[in-house]
Amino acid sequence: MQEFYRDTWAEIDLDAIAYNVKQIKRIHPTKSLFVVVKANGYGHGDVEVSKVAIEAGANCLAVSGLDEALRLRQSGIEVPILVLGMTRLKDVPLAARHNISLTAHDKMWINQLVQLPLKEKIKVHLKVDSGMHRLGLMDSDQVKECYEDLCRASMVEIEGIFTHMATADCDSEYLDYQIRQFRHLIKELDLTGVKYVHLENTATLLQKEFQFDHGIRLGLGLYGINPDEDFIPISFDLKPALKLFSNVVQVKKIKKGDKVGYGATYEASEDEWIGVVPIGYADGWIRLHQGRNVIVNGVECEIVGRVCMDQMMIRLPNPIPMGTVVTLIGEGMPVERVAREIGTISYEILCLISDRVPRVYKKDGKIIAVKKMRFE
Numbered sequence: 001m002q003e004f005y006r007d008t009w010a011e012i013d014l015d016a017i018a019y020n021v022k023q024i025k026r027i028h029p030t031k032s033l034f035v036v037v038k039a040n041g042y043g044h045g046d047v048e049v050s051k052v053a054i055e056a057g058a059n060c061l062a063v064s065g066l067d068e069a070l071r072l073r074q075s076g077i078e079v080p081i082l083v084l085g086m087t088r089l090k091d092v093p094l095a096a097r098h099n100i101s102l103t104a105h106d107k108m109w110i111n112q113l114v115q116l117p118l119k120e121k122i123k124v125h126l127k128v129d130s131g132m133h134r135l136g137l138m139d140s141d142q143v144k145e146c147y148e149d150l151c152r153a154s155m156v157e158i159e160g161i162f163t164h165m166a167t168a169d170c171d172s173e174y175l176d177y178q179i180r181q182f183r184h185l186i187k188e189l190d191l192t193g194v195k196y197v198h199l200e201n202t203a204t205l206l207q208k209e210f211q212f213d214h215g216i217r218l219g220l221g222l223y224g225i226n227p228d229e230d231f232i233p234i235s236f237d238l239k240p241a242l243k244l245f246s247n248v249v250q251v252k253k254i255k256k257g258d259k260v261g262y263g264a265t266y267e268a269s270e271d272e273w274i275g276v277v278p279i280g281y282a283d284g285w286i287r288l289h290q291g292r293n294v295i296v297n298g299v300e301c302e303i304v305g306r307v308c309m310d311q312m313m314i315r316l317p318n319p320i321p322m323g324t325v326v327t328l329i330g331e332g333m334p335v336e337r338v339a340r341e342i343g344t345i346s347y348e349i350l351c352l353i354s355d356r357v358p359r360v361y362k363k364d365g366k367i368i369a370v371k372k373m374r375f376e
């Protein structure tokens with residue numbers, strides 16, 4: 001097993017990933033489950049997460065770009081992989097060679113795709129824009145025309161058709177509008193033979209029941225996180241898979257009036273114990289965390305002074321031994337709270353954890369692998 005030589009690490013519970021897959025499979029037993037592992041599996045590790053999710057019952061993978069898909073293929077994964085973003089036309093033959101499914105998102109792109117001299121069939125999912133106005137076709141005539149062009153092309157297989165919801169975690173009315181709009185845009189298509197009609201991201205699948213789609217795209221829920229607990233109450237649990245830890249590397253007593261960190265922005269209001277924690281913005285622990293709390297021995301301790309590139313300081317209630325564990329994300333400090341307190345979303349906190357932070361993988365309570373992505 002790989003070793004790592006620093007006091008900061010992310011722990012990923014692969015049993016939690018498997019558990020979450022099974023929970024979603026339990027409520028949607030008949031639908032194909034695409035697990036979304038873009039951005040290195042939301043920071044958890046794409047290959048490790050994919051393998052465990054597939055073992056637990058996931059049917060397909062979804063990523064953002066072709067590089068991410070190729071990485072998964074190179075790791076020996078054989079299930080269908082869908083690229084959700086736009087793929088350049090010159091890269092289509094490469095995708096076809098590796099049996100990677102692409103998103104057909106634009107009329108001009110589709111016109112050129114069907115003229116490519118392909119040696120292998122390319123699988124595509126037609127992307128319909130039902131109201132988010134990101135990728136996809138938004139006009140019903142255009143959807144129909146493009147669909148028929150793709151049907152006629154001998155080297156193209158339409159494997160799926162899909163759309164994406166903009167407000168499933170915050171506005172049910174607009175969500176309902178988008179669902180109606182999606183149904184309207186595809187109503188004239190003969191979809192027999194299209195394997196996957198899919199529209200549900202985590203927030204949608206946690207609150208809606210549909211009969212007409214055959215696939216769900218599970219991102220944040222795979223990692224055990226509800227996009228918005230207040231807006232989407234669910235009656236079953238998901239288990240968060242990632243924890244972020246560090247160890248205190250120095251403890252010192254400062255005097256009332258002493259200052260801490262770059263810019264000397266913190267001044268001790270009495271004699272205080274300060275701990276140095278070796279994590280900083282180069283690890284994705286950005287400067288906005290100044291003034292927030294971390295957990296040490298079950299007690300909340302404030303991050304004082306500016307977060308540096310590689311280190312930060314915390315105020316301790318009393319002296320503690322060097323090496324004491326600091327929980328930045330985990331028990332007592334869920335990622336949802338971390339995100340809320342700096343005005344962002346859990347997705348961003350997780351993706352920001354940089355590849356300098358080693359990932360420690362646990363299964364059945366035991367460490368089974370360590371990944372040092374930056375140093376591979």
Ligand SMILES: *Cc1c(COP(=O)(O)O)cnc(C)c1O
Binds near residue numbers: 203227
């Ligand atoms: C990222 C993404 C998802 C997953 O969304 P979650 O909210 O994480 O479940 C699904 N579909 C598309 C098109 C995406 O880009």
